[in-house]
Amino acid sequence: MSEAQPRNNFIRELVAADVATGRFGRPVATRFPPEPNGYLHIGHAKSICLNFGLAQEFGGRCNLRFDDTNPFTEDMKYVEAIRHDIRWLGFEWSEERYASDYFDTLYEVAERLVRNGGAYVDSQDEEAIRENRGTVTEPGTPSPHRGRSVEENLDLLRRMKAGEFPDGAHVLRAKIDMAHPNMIMRDPLLLRIRHASHYRLGDAWCIYPLYDFAHGLSDAIEGITRSLCTLEFKDNRDIYDWLVRAAGYEHPPLQVEFARLELDYTIVSKRKLLRLVNEGHVTGWDDPRMPTIAGLRRRGVTPEAIRTFADTIGVARKPARVEMATFEHAVRNDLNMRVPRVMCVVSPLKVVLTNYPEGQVEELEASYYPHDVPLTGSRMIPFSRELWIEREDFLENPPKKFFRLTPGREVRLRYGYLITCREVVKDDRGQIIELHCTYDPTTRGGDAPDGRKVQGTIHWVSAARGIDCEVRLYDKLFTVPDPEAGGNDDDFTAYVNPESLVVVQGAKVEPSVLSDPVESRYQFERVGYFVQDATDSTPARPVFNRTVTLRDSWAKVKPQA
RNA sequence: UGCCCCUUCGUCCAAUGGCAGGACAGUGGCCUUUGGAGCCACGAAUCUUGGUUCGAAUCCAAGAGGGGCAACCA
Numbered sequence: 001m002s003e004a005q006p007r008n009n010f011i012r013e014l015v016a017a018d019v020a021t022g023r024f025g026r027p028v029a030t031r032f033p034p035e036p037n038g039y040l041h042i043g044h045a046k047s048i049c050l051n052f053g054l055a056q057e058f059g060g061r062c063n064l065r066f067d068d069t070n071p072f073t074e075d076m077k078y079v080e081a082i083r084h085d086i087r088w089l090g091f092e093w094s095e096e097r098y099a100s101d102y103f104d105t106l107y108e109v110a111e112r113l114v115r116n117g118g119a120y121v122d123s124q125d126e127e128a129i130r131e132n133r134g135t136v137t138e139p140g141t142p143s144p145h146r147g148r149s150v151e152e153n154l155d156l157l158r159r160m161k162a163g164e165f166p167d168g169a170h171v172l173r174a175k176i177d178m179a180h181p182n183m184i185m186r187d188p189l190l191l192r193i194r195h196a197s198h199y200r201l202g203d204a205w206c207i208y209p210l211y212d213f214a215h216g217l218s219d220a221i222e223g224i225t226r227s228l229c230t231l232e233f234k235d236n237r238d239i240y241d242w243l244v245r246a247a248g249y250e251h252p253p254l255q256v257e258f259a260r261l262e263l264d265y266t267i268v269s270k271r272k273l274l275r276l277v278n279e280g281h282v283t284g285w286d287d288p289r290m291p292t293i294a295g296l297r298r299r300g301v302t303p304e305a306i307r308t309f310a311d312t313i314g315v316a317r318k319p320a321r322v323e324m325a326t327f328e329h330a331v332r333n334d335l336n337m338r339v340p341r342v343m344c345v346v347s348p349l350k351v352v353l354t355n356y357p358e359g360q361v362e363e364l365e366a367s368y369y370p371h372d373v374p375l376t377g378s379r380m381i382p383f384s385r386e387l388w389i390e391r392e393d394f395l396e397n398p399p400k401k402f403f404r405l406t407p408g409r410e411v412r413l414r415y416g417y418l419i420t421c422r423e424v425v426k427d428d429r430g431q432i433i434e435l436h437c438t439y440d441p442t443t444r445g446g447d448a449p450d451g452r453k454v455q456g457t458i459h460w461v462s463a464a465r466g467i468d469c470e471v472r473l474y475d476k477l478f479t480v481p482d483p484e485a486g487g488n489d490d491d492f493t494a495y496v497n498p499e500s501l502v503v504v505q506g507a508k509v510e511p512s513v514l515s516d517p518v519e520s521r522y523q524f525e526r527v528g529y530f531v532q533d534a535t536d537s538t539p540a541r542p543v544f545n546r547t548v549t550l551r552d553s554w555a556k557v558k559p560q561a
Numbered sequence: 562u563g564c565c566c567c568u569u570c571g572u573c574c575a576a577u578g579g580c581a582g583g584a585c586a587g588u589g590g591c592c593u594u595u596g597g598a599g600c601c602a603c604g605a606a607u608c609u610u611g612g613u614u615c616g617a618a619u620c621c622a623a624g625a626g627g628g629g630c631a632a633c634c635a
Contacts, residue, residue, distance in 0.1 A: 168633065550598095
């Protein structure tokens, strides 16, 4: 499946200009640099599409680099999940690298910085460092250790590395300017002591670089040309440039910032997503309500839909909040053209065809695809005297423009027969328990030989041969468009949508799906797109996750109950 | 409050000094064996005020509004 030309954006123009002028003297090189401390989400997908897409388009390369500088939070299981998700999205990296590959080089740079007076060992505690940094309106105060001699600094740094000091005893800081208007530049921390096992390197190190120290230099080592990151790193660009210059790289990479994706009714903060998992608001990183790649996959979303979505939203420097409708459109648009239609009654109401022979079952042919989808194929569906129809497809006292079944009205059973409702059967409490209808034997397949038109077509499943299944109706994760808006970090869980998952037992699906593998996607006609759940669905007990509803123009005209 | 960034239809993105355009959403219609899909049409924006220019969304200035930065997180 070919995707349209990527739409233009300012980064693409920068890269095109680089190529035209030969600015870096090397081919286009980008990187996707996740920290292996959580799962990738839809926001990362935007970055992945950008970085890998640019490399592809300009004949360059794109590395996958794990930014693993914090031994407290990182884990190999995240590395594996991240690799899997990127490949599932349809991208392959040129090389797999790790910031931890560069710890030796980073340490050499640190010593060199110390030798030429560009860095010093500070022995203030964490709190003192923070206080002495000053505020946005007041300059910081230099550390009492700022004037240490090169010899002393070198000695301390080596002993830090050798493990002679406990966590927090010393840090290595760049010596820049404690009064710098950019807070980031007030002698930023480079190395800190952490007596912790690294998930990859074990106990080889007890000093670990901070993001600012590791990132730009890692880019430079890999020969990255444009280092793409999100807007909140704008201020870090100063230290990025300072470091790659200090380390002596020619034609160093250039950082370019773009706006991260904010999607309505969900969140894309790894830290907050982790909380949803830990506090049990969802069942895991791959809960289909999660905006993670793993969650979207389990929800039934395709990689193509995600890539199209990424292209649709574009890339800019303005913080942007995208409507869920934009995402849903990308999903429906893709699914519409590729998945077979089958019938499933989510909330069944029994229909008895009083003039249909008892015990008879016929097999009717039903196309998998509508006329306007260029795919072919069909299956046979059993038709019998007793059927299930959707409870909401019958109304005893219908409002205007209700085209479905009502007393005395004729409707079409899709690919079946025209039926007319003759009698409404209720229980003692007045609840409708079944409908008695008659069918017109001359309308097999759904066409009337006399050419009469029926306004409504409804879906159905044979009661004799329908399969019991579980249907999981997923909806937006939060009840408000921006759950993080309050500013209070703790508030967002209060907005978790209690109806984000509605589990329906006793739905009835046509038997054809039994032979399909798990993760098969369908459109349940008139209901929505669904996928057989990857982990819970079995032939004995099929489970279907709703990926997205169909557009429902009836919902707009329907009078509110 | 210091520094930095941003500001175009309801939303997202184009227009790179020369007719403000697309997508999503919305509205009306056509079509329809999915109230799906598709097709047609309609409405909808350059934050404000000055300046430069034959000509400004675009360049300059001021203002307003929004966002980021004061973790030994990334």
